[in-house]
Amino acid sequence: MVKRLVFCFVGFLVLVAFSWGAAPKKVIVHYHWTETIYDPIDLNAVKIFEKKHPDVEVKLLLLPDGDRANIIRTVLAANGQIDSFALTNGESAEFLSAGQAVPIDPKGFGKSSVDDVVKMWTPGAIQTCGGYWDGKYYGIPFELSDYVGWINVAFMKEAGLNPKTDIPKTWADFVTVAKKLVKVDNGVTVRNGFMCNSKEGIFNFLVISAMMEQLGLDWGTEKGMIASMSQTDALVRGLKTYTDFVTTDKIWDPALANNDREGFGTGKSGIFLTGGTWYWGVLDTYSVKRKDVQPFPYPRFPDGKDIGGMGYGNCLYVSRLAKDPALTFEWLDTMTSQPNEFIKQGLHQPRVWLSNGKQALDPTLARKYIPYYDQVFKGELAKPSVWLSSTKGNQVTSAVWDAISRVIYQNTGVEDSVTQLQSDVKGIYQ
Amino acid sequence: MQKASYSVTRLQRHGYVFILPTLIFFSLFLIYPMLSAFRLSFFQWDLLTPQKFVGVRNFAAMAHDPQTINSYLRTLHFSVISVVAINLMAFVFALLFGSRLIRHKNLLQSLVFLPVILSIVAVGVVWEFMYQSTGIISIVTRAIFGASPAWLTSTVAAPYAIIITFVWKSVGYYMVIYIAGLLDVPVSLYEASRMDGAGFWAQLYYVTIPSIKNTIALAVISCVIFTFGQFSIQYVITKGGPSRSTEILSLLLFRQAFEFSKFGYSAAISVLFFVTLLVFSIFQLRLFKSGTVGG
16 A cells, blocks of 8 residues: 555656656647638648647637638737738738738748748739738738639520530620520529629629729729729729629629529529639539539620739738747748648649749649639639739728619619719728 | 614625626626727727827717718618517517417417527528518519519618518517516406496506506617617628618628728717617606606
């Protein structure tokens, strides 16, 4: 009995000594968004990094995408624990202009200069993903996608159209094709030729933004947005083209359904314009089959610029509150080192080289897992329209959606709505 | 004498100890946030840059902001119609279920109360589908009237679509309040009025309504406060559209804070909210205290 007691006591002392002597682990807290099919890949990155750095613990916080930016904002305001975070290119301007992220440290990638880091991604990727601000690079691209058009070829055949030759190339073609896809039953539209989200202004903003850039307006920068407000003719033409879908062309009845991605997937629409490569995975959750769907390049104006759908992406940033910025950049390097796993789920990461010099994204995998990658997505990714990079981006988005809503819901004239838009944007940037 | 006052003081101290947890809870989660919001309304802040004192500029901006004015008027419209509809219907249901003419009262009361316990988000999602042009409400409306309004895409119809959903969701709760109030009315009053020759309507006006004056006050005030602060139904079904026709004050406040990062302006809107409800509550309490209801 005494021997047992002594043994236990000695064991206890050894345990205390062991735990007392062990150095506390460094902790990296990373704020990211959650997506069921991507989460395991992100968690695998944690395993890889912790294996390489046994003295580091990575806390990967997977948040609902709608709440993510505001949660990050709140933690930063409270000087909380946040070493790195993910932002979309529509969100980043506000954070970067307020000094909430640190510029890229090449040491984290084992490189000697920022240029060497930038070259590991496709040219222009960091800018398109919102990671470049005021002459410096901040963000590490995590996703680069672009909107393309999606059309239901089964509906096309039903309407006597040929998917090989009748895919719309201009906005006029678009309306002609969409009209044939509309289905009306007893005076009620039961299938839209085209639809966009009729509740969320952001999607409408991104589509019309592409149109405006095709018409020569710079809606990608603050300066450009302000300058474009004096180009009334182009504004009227862009707004009229878009709102005519509802008011004149009658290819879109907003009363049928409000969610375009769901509407297209359930057969309530023949065309939609807000899907990227990832939509293939989303489509698999709906009733419309992949074999009945074909992506196509955004239509153009015959006299407009050769610009496609909105390019958008996510970047990862090291917070100003990071305890060890170089180590945190090394973590971000690991986080973005699995592009071949993500491409299998349809998520495109624009990484060309890994830090060890090996090839990052395997183009053959992209072709294998993303239908129409070579025919549509690759080409359109090279000439996307640019998402507005502005500290007041959300307010501008809301003003543009108001302009669209006035026409389609209140029967306001397009010119009057443009006049109000010009006044609203001027007020925002005053 | 000293002994009695000593034990009263000790009793008071014990009383404070007992209410201390609740006091701490309300101070932390109600009083402090409220005072913080008042303070924040005098600042400009986006959480990312330091707070900037702007005095009453937020309030001045509100007075000239067509969106805030629109939201305020939409909130008043929504609240007035909803409160009147909810309380009238709840009162009628309470009277009906109190009468001997209705059978299967328990089942019917449960059916009327059932929407109250449903998740408001689930209610919003389902009703949104029902209001779509191929949804059941549109189909039934077309069948009866030959045509259906575009419930969620008409700036005229959408506010009423929201009101209908909200009234359906809420009436059961207030019905219970009115039933409780009616049960408290002494039967002898009805017997006495019957002996004096009073019919149903006379009893209702001279006996029932004056007797449940406090119940009406409670129901109306709580209904106004709850309705004025409503957010979920509009957020789920229309997100304030079409064209801001259902963008009530709480939704605008939410957007100003969490979409535009204008936390100071959003706090100023919340102060407007508070003042409106405070004025209304004082007016209501005075009205019901003065005994002007029911003669």
